[in-house]
Amino acid sequence: MLLKKEKPAQIDYLENWPEHYYEIENAKERKEILAQAIIRELDLPNDNYRMKLLEKRYGKDGKNDAFMKAWMMIKASGAAGISFFNKRHLQKELKQYMKDLCLLEYAPENETEQAVLLTEWENFAKVLLASCTGSKTYCSTLFGIVPIKDASVARKIAEEIDFVTRTYPQKLELADEFAPFREVMVNTYCNMIENGSSYWYEVVNS
Structure with a gap:
């Protein structure tokens, strides 16, 4: 029965x-x-x-999700490469994606609003991790540690975070503006991915 x-x-x-x-x-x-x-x-x-x-x-x-779209567009633009001829165009393009991520022209008026924005970024980071790890259960990814059997996948995610929030913006002289967003992305990765801190250390020190 x-x-x-x-x-x-x-x-x-x-x-x-x-x-x-x-x-x-x-x-x-x-x-x-x-x-x-x-x-x-x-x-x-x-x-x-x-x-x-x-x-x-x-x-x-x-x-x-405009955050997700901006993330994917930054990743794609960075993969295409930067030259002397397209740098100014790419800077302008990146600034638009930064606006979409609330990194430009969207400054919170006080510490309380800043805390709300940080929480929104953290939610995006968790959604991104759920997508990258192929998690079938949304809430288990959002509220627990994500075990990853394949270390190469964990490193690839860390490399992507580092590239989108530091490496590429740095080439366009916009890395400082990414700092608060980067901090949230990195902390969420280290807290959510099993052995995340170790993978992150490997990537940024390689």
Whole structure:
């Protein structure tokens, strides 16, 4: 006889708000619940800034992740190479991607907003790691250590983070602006990837 599968317990995302905010996988649903939190004034004015960031990252429709797109475009631009003739164009291009990542023309007004932005970057880092490691379970990647059997995969991810947040921007004289974002990406990698700190040390000191 087949046993009935138990339905997963429904999570009240508004309980202990905003503790469960990033457990909401769908951006559109996340926006709807955030709107409810704003109406209830659960964490104002931080929730207003969260909404601003959410719409900046996912747009009004919540379909595409602008952070992920910017990351992939930076990686692709860097792989194409830099020459004397295209450097100025690539600088302009990179600055646009930096705007998409909230690194330019999107300065938080206070320390509280800065903390909210850092948390948004951290969520992106976890989503990126889930994608890179091929994790099938979103929440297990977001809230636990990611075991990677193949050390080469772990190093490749570390190399990508180093390239996107330091090596390529440095060639275009924009590395300093990437520093706070880089710190979040590196810390998340080291905390989430099993033996991440060791892999990171190997990559940056190779």
